[in-house]
Amino acid sequence: MGLKNCGFGRQRANVLIRRVVVTGIGIITAHGIGRKENWAKIKSGVSSIKRITSFDSSKYRGKTGGEASQFSTTILNKLKGKRLDRASHLLIHTTREALADANIIDAVKDIPILLSVGTTLGGMLSGEIFHKKVIKRGLNRAKVSQVFDYLAHYQAIHLFKELELKGDFLVFSNACASGTDAIGHAFNSIRYGDYDVAICGGYDTMNEFSFAGFNSLMAITPSLCKPFDKNREGLVLGEGAGILILEELEHAIRRNAHILGEIAGYGASSDACHMTSPEPSGKCAAIAIQKALKDAGYPEIDYINAHGTGTKYNDIMETNAIMMVFGNKAKEIPVSSIKPMIGHLLGGAGAVEAIVSLLSILYKTLIPNINYKTPDPECALNIATEAMGYNIKTILSNSFGFGGSNASIIIKDFLWKN
């Protein structure tokens, strides 16, 4: 049976493109641990933003965040007795959950696995402890092991060791676009035949370093996070992780996997404009969206999961980009951001948002953009304010980050016919 005829793949420019499906997900956010708890709160439009407890936030412009307070540490087997950074615990726990969801956890040791993950900060909590000890007690009293946990690729190494994986890993650090880029790379690596199975996603922890940094840029809101609202004042940070198991379609079918959805397209671009401010016209973010749409064969988009940080500049830029790409249709497509509920997860944002978008397809439910009260003429999109049943088949999820990183991904309902 030829690949082109059976719906397993298609040909483009002499490169065979295989179909890539999602067979498992793992998620930890301020909403809780696991798919069930997260989805229940997401569809209810509940906010899990609270006063920060992991450090003293009283001196900052904003004092709240989306801490994953229900999560402490994961169970370690191979690395039992090792003191790992919280970021490693988040990554290991969500990966285990995703592998179990995909029903592949026992077989995974025998398959070459690509791990493609995104993080902005890596083990920054260990870095903070190290720096504080150096400053207060001197270099000789600081633990060298904390420096290595601080490095952003050590979480991937710990995961491989704990789960006894073989294959390879790539750690993307593209600021807030990291998670989406990591999924995009896993998608490309599977469809072009480098791997059959990939673990992909992103993670980041709540820490004072990044909180103080965003605060110094006046990006943290002193009130509620209100993406696309005229009175928005900034973002609220969060923490967590999102992991997806991607598989080549035939591989998933052979092992009778439950297919949750299909990754249809990915696009990336750069603003080439400013380190911290987005390119205001949205034309470079539009390139990423257009590339993703082209990659997916220009499907009808039923819902846009926006980057929607709630900062003045991001939301206008994202509106401009959406308008540029979709024209008048942009005013019809429902748009929402989940950041007001769980915060901005930085390197984890794109992955968690991809998972939530996938769930919106599975449960045919629009996700509400909570805290939205006053329309902004500069963000004249169809903002979904209430959760409601909606026939979502194909979604677009956007991520934009420092350094002008733009990434968009398209996920769709799995149908046998491509």
Added chain:
Amino acid sequence: MEKLVLTGVGLVTPMGIGKEQFWNNIINGTSGIKRLTKFSTIHETYGGEISDFNFDVYISDGRFRRAADISKYTLVAVNLAISDAGVKTLNDKDTALVAGITHGALNYAQVFHRALVMDGADNISPIHFSDSVLNAPAGNVSIGFDIKGPVYTLVGGATTALKAVMLASQMLRTGEVDKSIVVSSDELNELSLYCYSRLGINTLSEGSGALLIEKEGKITETTPYCYISSTASQFNPSNPDIALYDVINQCLAKANISLKDIDLVMTDSYIPDKLCLNDIPAGCIIPLAGNAFSLTVMWHIILSSLAIKNGAIPKAIIKNKVLLPDYLRNVLVYSTEESGIASAIILSKYL
């Protein structure tokens, strides 16, 4: 399959800035290791420090004057690589940039932490935050050179430079972009000097190395240094040696050559006896330039490219006692990490 060729190289090293200075010092065996002057708190520490570096000579754009050293090195190396390839424009969204970074802007991160702890939240500088994020060097390059295609920062140990080349190659092969710039950079930092010295790694280094990779059919301006015959990468924490054998064998198979066709091996790692590489000249730049992890591997790639184009193996970098051939067809560059990661590339003479 169309060949991917290396058309431009850019270097900021303790052994000189630009390919001519670097190559001459390599050929002459001139060391770039000297007593460090950057950190007043550290005494009698030696390393590969970039000195006499005048950023404004290479980059006139005032927006980057306050950037971290790692960003400045990256900007200059990329500028040199682009000029070296004779490329006048980067064709907007059809150029990709992949940075392979081990540490990032540690000095700015340290300054930020210190200010936060000692002086309080009201006295921290936003630039020490925004320029210490790991993708700041790549972000600054995309801004400086108007690169609107995919810009990625990969983080990891020494093998990351090779993984960055692999990602850049994937984008070229699938037709996503016409040109890919790959860069690795690092900056010396007193805390990392201390930590690595505790692990027995004493001579660290800094700088940057950049490559321009293009499809053979797209080049018009220059004769390539070499082409990429094959790449491979693997992580096997339970058996690091197996990972290394596998990637080398995969590289040889993909390049359709055997071990006897390899004329030079460049590695920052050990050479296990089982690999049977002992009769092949094995080079390493660390004794002359210091260790900068991912950047060291990038320097090995660039040095191999220069050696292939010049048809000469610099004696000063060779670690084993073997006869040096008077020809150079294929160079194997590999790196391994203690945790079990191994990556390799074979670069071949472009005819």
